[in-house]
Amino acid sequence: MEEIVARARAFALKALADEQRYDGTPFIGHPDAVAAIARDELGLPAECSAAVYLHEATRAHKDLDISDFPQDVLTMVDGLNKISTIKPKDTRLEAENYKKLIVQYSTDPRVTVLKIADRLEVMRKLSIFPKSSRDQKILETLMLYIPLAHQLGLYNIKSELENIYFRYADPEQYRTITNKLKATERDRERLMEEFIEPLKQKLHEAGIEYKLKIRTKTAYSIYRKMQVQKVPFEGVYDVFAIRFIIDCEQDPVLEKELCWKVYSYVTEEYEPDTSRLRDWLTTPRPNGYESLHITVKNKRGNALEVQIRTKRMDYEAENGQAAHWAYKGVQHEASMDRWLTSVRYALEHPSEAKPEDLPQPPSKEIFVFTPTGELRILSAGASVLDFAFNIHTNVGIHCTGGRIGGKAVSIREKLHTGDTVEIITSKNQRPNQDWLNYVVSSKARTKIRQELDAEERKLAADGRELLERRLKNWKLEWPDDMQQEYMKARHYTSVIAFMADIAREVVDVNDIKAYILKQEEGPQEVVQASKERNLSFSSGSDEILVINAKNVRGLDYKLAKCCNPVFGDDVFGFVTRTDGIKIHRMGCPNAAQLMEKYPYRIQKVVWQDSASSGDFQCTLNISADREQAALASIMEIIGQYKASMRSFTVNENSRGGTYDISVRLLVPSNTELDKIISQIGALKNVLRVKRV
Numbered sequence: 203m204e205e206i207v208a209r210a211r212a213f214a215l216k217a218l219a220d221e222q223r224y225d226g227t228p229f230i231g232h233p234d235a236v237a238a239i240a241r242d243e244l245g246l247p248a249e250c251s252a253a254v255y256l257h258e259a260t261r262a263h264k265d266l267d268i269s270d271f272p273q274d275v276l277t278m279v280d281g282l283n284k285i286s287t288i289k290p291k292d293t294r295l296e297a298e299n300y301k302k303l304i305v306q307y308s309t310d311p312r313v314t315v316l317k318i319a320d321r322l323e324v325m326r327k328l329s330i331f332p333k334s335s336r337d338q339k340i341l342e343t344l345m346l347y348i349p350l351a352h353q354l355g356l357y358n359i360k361s362e363l364e365n366i367y368f369r370y371a372d373p374e375q376y377r378t379i380t381n382k383l384k385a386t387e388r389d390r391e392r393l394m395e396e397f398i399e400p401l402k403q404k405l406h407e408a409g410i411e412y413k414l415k416i417r418t419k420t421a422y423s424i425y426r427k428m429q430v431q432k433v434p435f436e437g438v439y440d441v442f443a444i445r446f447i448i449d450c451e452q453d454p455v456l457e458k459e460l461c462w463k464v465y466s467y468v469t470e471e472y473e474p475d476t477s478r479l480r481d482w483l484t485t486p487r488p489n490g491y492e493s494l495h496i497t498v499k500n501k502r503g504n505a506l507e508v509q510i511r512t513k514r515m516d517y518e519a520e521n522g523q524a525a526h527w528a529y530k531g532v533q534h535e536a537s538m539d540r541w542l543t544s545v546r547y548a549l550e551h552p553s554e555a556k557p558e559d560l561p562q563p564p565s566k567e568i569f570v571f572t573p574t575g576e577l578r579i580l581s582a583g584a585s586v587l588d589f590a591f592n593i594h595t596n597v598g599i600h601c602t603g604g605r606i607g608g609k610a611v612s613i614r615e616k617l618h619t620g621d622t623v624e625i626i627t628s629k630n631q632r633p634n635q636d637w638l639n640y641v642v643s644s645k646a647r648t649k650i651r652q653e654l655d656a657e658e659r660k661l662a663a664d665g666r667e668l669l670e671r672r673l674k675n676w677k678l679e680w681p682d683d684m685q686q687e688y689m690k691a692r693h694y695t696s697v698i699a700f701m702a703d704i705a706r707e708v709v710d711v712n713d714i715k716a717y718i719l720k721q722e723e724g725p726q727e728v729v730q731a732s733k734e735r736n737l738s739f740s741s742g743s744d745e746i747l748v749i750n751a752k753n754v755r756g757l758d759y760k761l762a763k764c765c766n767p768v769f770g771d772d773v774f775g776f777v778t779r780t781d782g783i784k785i786h787r788m789g790c791p792n793a794a795q796l797m798e799k800y801p802y803r804i805q806k807v808v809w810q811d812s813a814s815s816g817d818f819q820c821t822l823n824i825s826a827d828r829e830q831a832a833l834a835s836i837m838e839i840i841g842q843y844k845a846s847m848r849s850f851t852v853n854e855n856s857r858g859g860t861y862d863i864s865v866r867l868l869v870p871s872n873t874e875l876d877k878i879i880s881q882i883g884a885l886k887n888v889l890r891v892k893r894v
Contacts, residue, residue, distance in 0.1 A: 253278035281313035440507035472498035665704030765790035770872035775805030817868035832887035
């Protein structure tokens with residue numbers, strides 16, 4: 203396979219012949235160094251080195267033909283070329299998004315690793331770059347490439363990147379800490395020997411087989427500890443750390459027993475700081491991490507961190523769901539972690555891993571850019587319209603189309619990772635029902651529905667105003683029950699939709715006029731019933747009147763409009779001079795005054811045994827949080843019961859931060875009304891509901 207590397211290098215050498223680096227050396231030196239890192243430090247196969255050369259050749263010369271190289275090499279080249287186009291506006295603010303984009307571009311998982319190798323070479327040569335470029339690269343390295351190297355388990359590369367970053371970002375602190383590390387190196391070696399010797403003897407005598415990992419933190423890690431803990435260099439407990447890895451059978455009981463046994467040997471020999479004991483054996487961390495951590499002091503008073511775990515625990519901490527980056531708090535998603543774990547496996551088993559066998563990176567998201575280079579993340583399948591609403595609601599509402607790469611496209615055009623999208627708007631554009639078929643994001647759907655609902659309500663108000671004006675000019679009445687019959691005959695279930703269609707001229711107001719006149723030409727009793735609820739009563743025992751909507755016996759009564767009684771309410775009758783008997787609720791605001799001033803006019807009244815034909819009008823006043831969800835929930839509850847909504851008025855109470863809602867209903871009985879009031883009152887967004 204070395205032949206493919208030689209051929210790729212020759213291709214790149216020719217393409218890059220006239221290019222130089224900032225220090226005046228031939229540019230081919232950069233891919234040479236990256237290929238060497240991939241080969242010698244990462245152990246990647248020859249195809250990866252070939253991809254490095256072809257990437258540098260085609261990145262600057264996009265018209266070059268490399269189609270005669272193997273497909274897996276071309277896939278890696280394509281991914282590297284796409285990553286090279288990423289120009290973060292503000293890496294610090296959007297680091298996680300850009301990290302995801304790098305992984306998204308890496309359809310072959312080795313691409314991410316090659317990009318880290320590329321960045322390592324750049325950082326090793328950072329001194330040749332101008333200051334502005336250097337500052338951008340060290341920030342990108344801190345926010346993007348160090349976390350990625352950590353996630354892939356490339357700890358040596360991660361440490362080197364951290365130290366280079368630290369050396370340039372804060373040279374004085376870097377020199378101070380590295381000099382202290384050098385000055386104390388012999389002391390640490392002596393401490394290590396003193397610490398390990400008695401423990402080795404005890405463990406050997408107990409027959410416990412183990413492996414020892416010893417490490418010294420990097421200058422940058424020490425600096426971060428100093429900053430977080432607000433301590434000097436000498437106050438960082440775990441500059442020097444020892445990890446015991448016990449080799450035993452995978453038996454949970456045995457594993458814990460051996461870990462605690464090692465712990466007992468350590469704490470018998472050295473003074474423990476129990477406040478720094480971390481027992482993740484008894485109660486593993488949520489991500490599954492298991493280990494014992496303790497800080498101890500030797501006879502000289504030096505603090506050392508000791509970690510105790512079994513071989514299985516160590517493997518799971520490094521490779522499984524409880525990977526080291528997870529418990530350190532690096533942000534991640536489960537699907538991405540699984541994929542990155544597969545990259546680790548590819549690195550550790552280069553002879554076994556085949557690109558076609560490895561899982562692809564997460565594809566539930568796409569990454570697109572604004573014309574100014576701002577990165578936006580959308581759900582897979584998102585359209586130009588989704589992108590417009592992602593930018594701003596007003597941009598979405600007025601969107602008429604877009605441009606992708608300078609080419610005009612419709613609002614329905616699907617987007618792909620890497621697209622640069624410009625939105626075209628018009629102040630006259632408004633959403634329509636079809637827009638809901640063009641979007642996949644919940645934000646876009648919600649905003650479109652809200653806009654359509656607001657537009658429908660505005661049209662309904664215009665339609666109502668038009669109808670009322672015409673009826674007034676014609677001197678005609680349009681009672682609620684007549685309107686209900688008219689709507690029912692034309693299959694309208696919503697007053698809002700009906701009134702909106704009047705505004706759209708789908709319903710002709712002249713047809714309504716003709717309908718009213720036709721009704722007025724009918725029998726007198728029908729005309730009376732359409733104008734007001736004229737009912738009658740029959741005499742019962744003890745001069746109690748039984749209200750009955752049937753069997754009219756010549757004595758009219760009306761339901762009082764001041765309190766709108768409903769079948770089943772406690773009621774009484776008041777004999778008027780001209781309008782017969784008016785039926786009031788016992789809870790009517792006027793009841794006390796009528797009974798006190800005119801006791802001789804009060805008539806005892808009861809309802810008939812079953813609900814009368816027709817419905818009864820009532821009004822509810824509701825106070826609710828100022829949220830659209832509250833309005834939708836109230837209307838949904840009303841629709842669940844035997845009630846007909848005649849009007850729904852909403853006023854914003856800016857002082858109280860609430861909606862003041864008035865709902866006019868037709869209900870068959872107070873039982874049904876009580877159900878509605880109870881359900882509305884139980885809504886979390888409703889503060890108060892009252893019948894008036």
